[in-house]
Amino acid sequence: MNLRVIILLLCLVVFVAGKVHRFRLQRRSHRHHKVPHAHMHLQFRNALRRKYGYTPLRTTINQASDSKGVVLSETLINSYDTNFFGEVSTGEQPFTMQFDTGSSDFWVPSSHCQVCIKKCGNKFFKESKSKTFHTDKVPFSITYGSGSVKGIVASDDVGFGDLKIQNQGIGLVNISDSCSDFDGICGLAFQPLSMTGSTPLFQQMIDQKLVEQPIFSFHLKSGSSDGGSMILGGSNSSLYYGPLTYTNVTEAKYWTFKMDFVEVHGKGSRRCEGGCKAIMDTGTSLIVGPVLDVLSLNNAIGAQHNATYDLYTVDCSSIPTLPIIVFGIAGKEFYVKPQTYVIVFQDFCYSGFMDMRGLTYWIIGDVFLRENYVEFDWARKRMGIAPAV
């Protein structure tokens, strides 16, 4: 055999040996939640304010059935509309984790977290059952779109299917103020955002040579319990159309990029004209933006502000006739259809474009990612985007 053939064979072996790992995501819709959906929306709104460093608003809902109104405590926050998650093991113990490009820490509940265990029914970490566990008991706290958590920094092995990351810095949560569909969070943003001071999980995967390329990708799906997939170590071109369009990360903390514009197709109503800051966040369900921009978009799709719940409702029967929303990124256009951006909850339909007082940038969440495949290129600090299959 000549050298070229040998090299070719070696390449094939690496490829087949599969340092590109496809990781199935599960999806659970909000339909099984008992809390009225609009209440969750208000909780979600406040939790998101905290995740991005804004003060929560005190909100009172005046319901027809209860003239005294309901004051929302911050204690029960559901994972809201749709969330994408999968099984990950910590110290050989399985946990259901949310994959969040909007944070940088990996945490699971500890045996001390009463809320996690008793109220939320989450799984918890059993220190005595792991031989690889270590902690210096340094405290940490994090605030998320789904609530806030406090605990101690530790380390242990983390397993993604057949992938095993050794000595991953993890947060062991003692105190949580909220419940969600998942046990813990697996942060996929950059080190400067880490509150446990740990090397982020994906950096560890690269350092420990577990992935083919320093890239991970998300292919989110709608409509079924199959949430799509997260691909570790590369991309899968059969999951998107055409080439990826790359946009550079402008600040490697969150996955921050410059968005060129947002437009309601055919309505000539363009916002973020001339470009604005945006963050790609798989851990946020909706698309969130500055108040006036979101007002303009929602007006253009005929959504009505519902003051009771502080959200924009849409006539459910109008969905097929609503316009497409266009996102300009890196000189290309990406689309989101009304079937994706209108959130349907029984007979209550509302816009997936949410405003946030004080917000000066956009948070591009799952409403966008369910129609557009995104490759997160960790080393080159860029994102590749293409319409998803």
Ligand SMILES: *[C@@H]1O[C@H](CO)[C@@H](O)[C@H](O)[C@H]1NC(C)=O
């Ligand atoms: C969490 O629990 C551990 C074990 O009991 C304890 O050492 C630590 O101080 C607790 N930390 C916080 C922030 O409550």
Ligand SMILES: *[C@@H]1O[C@H](CO)[C@@H](O)[C@H](O)[C@H]1NC(C)=O
């Ligand atoms: C890419 O995705 C397609 C379609 O789901 C799948 O059949 C194929 O096995 C995937 N390829 C790899 C290398 O994971």
Ligand SMILES: *[C@@H]1O[C@H](CO)[C@@H](O)[C@H](O)[C@H]1NC(C)=O
């Ligand atoms: C993106 O970053 C790369 C590397 O820093 C640079 O070469 C390229 O010009 C940048 N692209 C744009 C459109 O700014």
Ligand SMILES: *[C@@H]1O[C@H](CO)[C@@H](O)[C@H](O)[C@H]1NC(C)=O
């Ligand atoms: C908001 O929506 C709820 C649920 O459909 C409805 O009962 C309420 O009257 C609406 N409030 C406003 C101000 O439109």
